[in-house]
Amino acid sequence: MSWLTEYVRPKIRTLLGRREVPDNLWVQCPACQQMLYHTELARNLKVCSHCGHHLRASAEERLAWTFDGGAYTRIELPKVPLDPLRFRDGKRYTDRLRDAREKTGLDDALAVAHGLVGGQKTVVAAMAFEFIGGSMGAAVGEGIVAAAKLAVLQEAALVIYTASGGARMMEGAVSLMQMPRTVIAAQMVKEAGLPFITVLTDPTTGGVTASFTMLGDVHIAEPNAEIGFAGARVIEQTVREKLPDGFQRAEYLYSHGIVDMVVRRQDLPLTLGRLIGLLRVKELPPLLEGPEEPPAQPAQPAAA
Template sequence: MSWLTEYVRPKIRTLLGRKEAPDNLWHQCPSCQQMIFHTELAAAKKVCPHCGHHMRATAQDRLAWTFDDGSFTKIELPKAVPDPLKFRDQKRYADRLKDARDRTKQDDAILVAHGTVGGANTVVAAMSFEFMGGSMGSAVGEGLVAAARLAVLQNAPLIVYTASGGARMQEGAISLMQMPRSIIASQMVKEAGLPYIVVLTDPTTGGVTASFAMLGDIQIAEPGTLIGFAGARVIEQTVREKLPEGFQRAEYLHQHGIIDMVVKRGELTETLARLISLATANKKAA
């Protein structure tokens, strides 16, 4: 068997000129379990064509989908202290950061870029759930402040895509301090008379929900997005009541006035462009 596997099969492949097929040609929808060809999924912006389930997307995807023609310029964000508490649990925090950076090719859980949306200069900050669950540490705080400053400098709206499990426990109180810092960042944009738009994506929880994620002039969410502070089980144990069906999902929050609209991903870019145009109409006229 070893001789057939290691010698004969490679020889046959060489003669026929066949190549190994990539392993990621097909993706299974986590909702309906249907298999989707990778090009079809990419064309649908990672939305299942069978059931409409919105799969999680990367920060890089968000930037490419939002800006006109997918063209944008990323900015280099200020460097945060990598391991301020020298934290270690089952693994050193420094090692976790290195692993996440190697896997995602990002410095931390946020990307900031500028370009045009519907022809209007816009700054976009996108959080990366794939980077340590999108947890908010000092680097994310620095990124949000940098995004706000850039928006004010360019006299441009700020769009923030949230995707996070909350504060980064490995940074302790330093992580919690990013909540007021992120609020100050959002306030900088508002005081300059510029639109601050938040797009809540799955999931948005914890300290991110308790700070800048819920302070947008306009609050948008993708269908089915989980939005909340504490987990549903914790809330049920605290209030000792059964929670309503769909509690903490985008549609439930929209029905109860917590967010302004639920927008499908395929319509999101057009919606953002329209909102920016409406929000800046008076400024253009002046």
């Protein structure tokens, strides 16, 4: 060891002060493995600037990106029993809920807000995959019903961002009951003649896919989003066949007519605004036609 390392370097650190470097400055793209600077990634709406891969986003980010100018009003969702089955596996369900709430700042795996999208009144519900895998329990079911009621009350469109691993096993049959309840919620919006659009993000699977997700007037998917009911490995073991490349991905489902559009994240707000505007048109304008022919004149009697 020299006097430079023993004496000079500690003195310099003491004089200048040691700056702590945050651990989250860089994010690695799961598709191309490139390192992405976090501010650039946030500016690009969490889309990789190298390969275009859409990284997963939080429910709060979805709301901020969707509404005009990022302005919206959150609503408080109905309260439900925390642990109806007193479930426990590796840890108690109440402890899992507490940890997820502290980590995400959400009460459960859904956030609902209302505002303007493309100048149109809209209620947006965003599922939070960061909250116990976006699993659908009683709280999520109640939240979707509340979002549908608010849309009907305000005569607004309803947009739901889906991101879920399916039903929440810690709530058992209570979770499965949310499938028909969310279907009824979607029907309420449709019977009111209001637009209902679902945006399928990565991943959208299980009971969420099998309920309200596929009942929208328009189904939009983000690029390369995983969408399905059962997992690909389970399907392969059941049918005993090799599945095609890209199976259960957004582009594959689009080519087979399961989803209507695959839209980049940057284009979603504009696309949603246009769709809502089109779906809210009650009467189509008359077809353009040529000038009407003048009515035939009655025949004049011949002069005597």
